[in-house]
Amino acid sequence: MHADGEKFDAIVVGAGPAGTTAALTMAKEGMRVALLERGEYPGAKNVFGGVLYRWPLEEIIPKFWETAPLERQIVDHRFMVMAKDSGLLMSFKVDGKDKAPYNGYTAIRAKFDRWYASKAEEAGVLLANSVAVDDVITENGKVVGVRAGQGAENELYASVVIGADGVNSSVAVKTGLRNPPDPDEVAIGVKEVVELPSETIEARFNLRKGEGARMETIGCTHGKMGGGFIYTNSSSLSVGVVILLSHLMELQMKPYTLLDEFKSHQMIEPLIAGGKAKEYSAHLIPEAGYSRLPRLYGDGVMIVGDAAFLCSYPEGTNLAMASGMIAGKAALHAKKNNDFSANSLSAYQKMLAESYAMKEMKRKSSSHKQLIQNPRLFGVYPDLVGELLADMLHINGELKSLKHKRAIKKFRQKIGLLRAIRDAYSARGMAP
């Protein structure tokens, strides 16, 4: 394609939320964009356990909720502290805020990503599915295109390449912007989609018709950094467990064993009982945190979304979209000046640094590191909460004043006041 002079303004590798957003942002302003997806359709390789927030998608597609394939609007935020034989569940709803347009939605990514990419096509993006990019083409140190197989017919050229190819990004690694992840930079998530009638889901989760709940749990990862989740879809539940990969290596456990344990816990089993498993999936989740974010641009290249490690619990897809949008804007700027050098594209990282997305990641930075090094929050505390509440709520003729004293003693033995203060400080990044 280089030979006969045909060249795109931009090639975007990966049609997930980050890539499609970047493609859409550029195409809307008249850039010629190719969007390459290795799956047979957008979403085929993606796994989601989370909430799709209205921001920033509504900036890109106003009133997207009227046409997008969404599952349920999230009105119920549930947090659980789980121990082996106990569970403490908190559920939060607020009237007024949780009304249309809603703040967040659950989505089936195989449907949503396809819909979203079709919006990019409507804006003029050339979407090519089943194209597996395995290398970038460079000339004099500048990225000038991508390769999807052997031979010149599998080369495609553009002024800029945007790597939106996920956590295992080959664009990010081949361009030297970052190394493949280390085990303490990613978590593994394993998930099942469990089918249940919508009325059953609404009854079990205390929801009105069409409303949805998110539920996140700590204490189900053997004291390691991670957690369990349930997200309500229209007529299925996404049920899964996430654990930092280096911590899973310490446990020497299979990830699906953690999932089995989670599903059979007394707090979870009744919620999924009678459901029919429809799909089993696994995916890595960036957990590198702000301090290990790579440089996000080079000569003729930018990386966005998971490829750039831009992910921070509980936000992923929105950070992906925000980075895609800003990279798209930087590319538009570069096109205007006909300058796709690293210096020109550095505008992307500068603009991103000023955005909500990056400021949030920065806020969580040191907390994140402390939680990895010292995951007491995921084991010691949940166990103690269970133990103390079990003792307190069990009426057996023993005076509560004695139980209180015992509780304080246990707290001192297992944690201690100063340590608790330190742990609370290190957990601040977990605060929703």
Added chain:
Amino acid sequence: MKLEERLFLDRFNVHEDNHLIVDTSKCTECSLKPCTFVCPVDDYNWDGGKLIISYEGCLECGACEVVCPFDKIKVMSPPAGKGVSFRFG
């Protein structure tokens, strides 16, 4: 639920060549063998002193590549459009 039942749920576009490129020269030196337990579909099994690698059922998560202490595992993308195709995701 058994792993076999789980994998039966998923849709795969089968391809012929193993996309998990493994150099097994260091496996006997590797005491932890993390690939044999982090893989969510048990594609790595230590059997009679050597590593048996299958790629059927691979969900393309890439965990094996990340955990290999000797950096001897490379997860390639299956050929275009092949491999797992999540219907929900």
